[in-house]
Amino acid sequence: xxxxxxxxxxxxxxxxxxxxxxxxxxxxxxxxxxxxxxxxxxxxxxxxxxxxxxxxxxxxxxxxxxxxxxxxxxxxxxxxxxxxxxxxxxxxxxxxxxxxxxxxxxxxxxxxxxxxxxxxxxxxxxxxxxxxxxxxxxxxx
Numbered sequence: 001x002x003x004x005x006x007x008x009x010x011x012x013x014x015x016x017x018x019x020x021x022x023x024x025x026x027x028x029x030x031x032x033x034x035x036x037x038x039x040x041x042x043x044x045x046x047x048x049x050x051x052x053x054x055x056x057x058x059x060x061x062x063x064x065x066x067x068x069x070x071x072x073x074x075x076x077x078x079x080x081x082x083x084x085x086x087x088x089x090x091x092x093x094x095x096x097x098x099x100x101x102x103x104x105x106x107x108x109x110x111x112x113x114x115x116x117x118x119x120x121x122x123x124x125x126x127x128x129x130x131x132x133x134x135x136x137x138x139x140x141x
């Protein structure tokens with residue numbers, strides 16, 4: 001059914017990764033949210049646990065190995081309301097960096113380790129500051 005809109009809800013995961021008190025934000029290189037900073041992450045594959053999905057997505061997008069700690073809330077991207085055409089339920093997880101340095105795949109074009117209180121004027125996804133705070137409370141107490 002090519003050309004018809006996809007009316008299914010998509011499940012995605014992301015990771016607020018902390019290293020030495022800083023959090024990793026990545027910039028999307030293509031739509032949805034091209035040019036916007038957010039957490040690394042992506043869709044959950046059929047038969048994959050949420051923890052497996054977030055670790056895989058982070059590894060694929062950034063090359064990092066992480067310790068996934070706990071769910072840090074949820075976000076929802078609705079068609080036409082958050083700049084995209086799809087409907088996504090996004091489960092962000094709090095995580096700690098374990099190993100490797102950032103090596104971005106073609107989905108991302110920048111990565112920055114930032115102090116959570118100083119994101120500057122970066123364009124960020126809707127609700128990201130609250131999600132960062134929730135993840136920080138889980139990881140750093």
